[in-house]
Amino acid sequence: MSWVLFTATGCTRCKIVKSFMVNKGIPFEEKDMKTDGKEDFKKFYSANRGFITRGQDGVEFPVLTDGLEIRQGIGVPDYRCTNHSSRRRCTRDQLPDPFGNWHYC
Numbered sequence: 001m002s003w004v005l006f007t008a009t010g011c012t013r014c015k016i017v018k019s020f021m022v023n024k025g026i027p028f029e030e031k032d033m034k035t036d037g038k039e040d041f042k043k044f045y046s047a048n049r050g051f052i053t054r055g056q057d058g059v060e061f062p063v064l065t066d067g068l069e070i071r072q073g074i075g076v077p078d079y080r081c082t083n084h085s086s087r088r089r090c091t092r093d094q095l096p097d098p099f100g101n102w103h104y105c
Helices: 012-023 038-051
Strands: 004-007 029-032 063-065 070-072 078-082 087-091
Touching: 004 012, 004 038, 029 038, 038 063
Parallel strands: 004 029
Antiparallel strands: 004 063, 063 070, 070 078, 078 087
């Protein structure tokens, strides 16, 4: 399983998620949408527009995907989970473990 973490330069939530994933040994590819990941994020957003929450200030970062699920807006104490069937509020403990399993409270 391959995780892609779309981030934005200077995003505190992005730093928290990156730190969590590194500390848990979860491999991921980071793509900063303001620098080298800009074109990749444009393609991803175009293909998944209906599943990505966009507020007044734009897309809430980070956006984490494995190609099947999209998890967005990871922050403290919670983040918005989005999969292709529903949207719901989740806690930040619901990140994948090193084996790609999602943990739910």
